[in-house]
Amino acid sequence: MAQLDRRTFLAGAAVVAFDPADSRWLSSLPENSTAIQLPHLDGELVTDEDALTEAATDYGHLKNHRPRAVLRPGSVDDVVTLVRFANEHGLVVAVRGQGHSTFGQAQADCGVVIDSRTLAAIHEITPDRAVVDAGVQWLDLVRATLAVGVAPPVSTDYLGLSVGGTLCVGGIGGASQQFGMLVDNTVELQVVTGEGHLVTCSAEQEPELFEAVLGGLGQFAVIVRATVRLETAPAMARVYTLTYPRITDLTAAQRTALADGRFDYLEGQLVPTDDDGFAFVLEGGAWYTTEPPDDAALLAGIEPPGVDLVDVPYFEWLNRLYETVEQIEALRLPGPWLNAFLPDAATDEIVTELLTTLTPADAGGALLYPARRSLITRPQVRVPDGEVFFLLALLRAVSPPDDAEAERLIADNDALYARVLAAGGTQYPVNALRLTPADWRTHYGDRWPTVLHAKDRYDPRGVLTPGQGIFEPLSRASRTP
Ligand SMILES: Cc1cc2nc3c(=O)[nH]c(=O)nc-3n(C[C@H](O)[C@H](O)[C@H](O)COP(=O)(O)OP(=O)(O)OC[C@H]3O[C@@H](n4cnc5c(N)ncnc54)[C@H](O)[C@@H]3O)c2cc1C
Incomplete structure (x- = not known):
């Protein structure tokens, strides 16, 4: 599960077209059909049984919502392309990091799952920060930073989680009593909003988006890259x-x-x-x-x-x-x-x-x-x-x-x-709880209007992360522009 090996990556049946008439993904573009050719992807979109089955499961084995396709992005551009395509055609999209949710939070019923394991580069490590792709596992980042004597100040108890998946929930551990959560130690994000805009955000740049996305349960944007704080590590x-x-x-x-x-x-x-x-x-x-x-x-x-x-x-x-x-x-x-x-x-x-x-x-x-x-x-x-x-x-x-x-x-x-x-x-929303949108409203309390505003602003068609169940699902027709 940890890494997606190259053989698996190459074994998928790549999709080249989508037929909006019956929401089918096609591996060839039939002549005279209503199908639409997919834009160019650096990675691939697959519909093979293994990929769909994996994307319909998680650590909790309690929910099983099958997507119709899985994107293995070869680049950040692929995420932009897919999210824009989903907006145009009324599809739902969820990112699956390491799939350690317990109640279907990373699933996308009949939609597309973005498997972030193919976006897993560590771009830079300096004495006080690291720039990483969202699909990087903390284990790999910690190994790489400790090799040069630094580490994130807080870690989750288990390191086999993706950077993107943990920054969506918070990220708590035994050092949180000194340093807060992983999200409190994140200084910049690169995200693809629910509308498909690639944006860099931080406390200074696009602060509303930054604030919405950290701990935002994948509702407003796909995290594609994060800059996280590091400090000198003990031996x-x-x-x-x-x-x-x-x-x-x-x-x-x-x-x-x-x-x-x-x-x-x-x-x-x-x-x-x-x-x-x-x-x-x-x-x-x-x-x-x-x-x-x-x-x-x-x-x-x-x-x-x-x-x-x-x-x-x-x-x-x-x-x-x-x-x-x-x-x-x-x-x-x-x-x-x-x-x-x-x-x-x-x-x-x-x-x-x-x-x-x-x-x-x-x-x-x-x-x-x-x-x-x-x-x-x-x-x-x-x-x-x-x-x-x-x-x-x-x-x-x-x-x-x-x-x-x-x-x-x-x-x-x-x-x-x-x-x-x-x-x-x-x-702490990593649970198996039967929550309705009304329960989520209670969860957010006086912040609920801000949450609604951010959803409207960054993901107005309700494309992203349906598995959290926070908002009433929109019909496909009302998601289509
Ligand atoms: C064994 C185990 C130990 C754990 N230990 C801890 C712990 O010590 N501390 C702690 O805080 N938590 C812990 N957790 C919970 C864990 O942090 C969350 O479940 C986390 O979301 C899992 O990360 P993941 O990469 O598996 O995410 P996934 O399960 O793949 O995804 C989680 C959610 O985030 C969304 N998502 C994932 N990546 C992105 C992205 N790049 N952009 C936008 N949305 C995205 C998904 O769609 C989904 O809604 C643990 C979980 C397990 C199973």
Whole structure:
């Protein structure tokens, strides 16, 4: 899945024409037909079974919307060409990065999926920034930057995600408590708007577009290139695993550590125990190159009975999950994930309540860790009021696969999200939740008019990213000019 190999790339049946009468893509242009020749592409548009099947699946295996064609762009111009063509002919388009969505967010029912894996060049690395194509995986960027002693200040826990896919949602990790999300560390984007205009945007240039796209769930433009911040990288990570008997001991220790910023990395997990309950684990990381960190200072006031520590090369720490995720992915299990941001004041109550019914089997990998609102600078990323909020992530997997179990957990997600909303929380939108456009309106709150305005301005025909379900779908006729 990670890379699209050259053989696969060449095996597709290339399309040369489109028949708007019945929305069919054709590999030859019949004489005297209503079909229209496709403009020149540097890459190719394919309709073969393997390509369509792959584009209709994702990490969650809960939704299956087949596109009618897949674009493997050979250039940014190809993205412009395809998006303009889609505007002219009333088609929907979604980009698929690494397909790690869980609920069809990168799918385009009967439309065209742009597979961004063929747009994956790292253009430039300087001491403080990197310029990369949107299809680059963070793993490849981190490898390349560490080779010259620098790295992005924040990383997601798993690096097999595309730059474009993560910048569409936010990108949170254990360093977010120090540096915000990936979107807060992005300085410039090159995008193709929903109308097919290639635009460079930043806080200074086209700021409205920049603000709309970062964390914008693919609704306003296709990200084709990003300039991301880098800083000097450490050589090593010392990682402390602190195990607490009660959830409130964990959150108290996390609040103390967040307040004085003692760790470079701060997360937390609910770890299954032998008696079908959970232990509550703080994961704190301190980076160093020569002098190891001061253990006593880092543990002062938060030391539980159980402390483990390990020193690992920084790259190994950043890339600690890659193989595990590949193994899980190979099982193709339904993944009804739920990620929510809880206001600090409601966190203990919500999680304590949740723990009265949550079993390790239903929880999957369960994360709980704090971050600071003042570091979240991109308004499309909706976080609760108050300076501190917690990410609660239930990274559920249904094993063995079972549709009824998956449905039960999706319904459970819906109920938990309602509880989170009532407490002033928000969702981190990488979920399996049954959201209507009205729910999205609630999600965006007082920002909704700005979101609508941006959609009207940048993607007026509703071409982009239907799988998020944010707007009422337009009929093909009303999308056609
Ligand atoms: C195992 C695993 C671990 C994860 N860990 C973390 C984590 O630690 N922190 C975190 O924040 N998130 C995490 N996530 C969630 C992840 O960040 C999102 O699901 C992300 O969107 C996935 O990136 P992708 O490249 O697979 O995107 P896809 O699933 O391919 O796409 C996601 C959405 O973005 C759109 N999109 C993709 N590329 C572009 C583009 N170039 N331009 C416009 N729209 C685009 C798609 O159409 C879709 O709507 C994890 C997910 C998984 C499965």
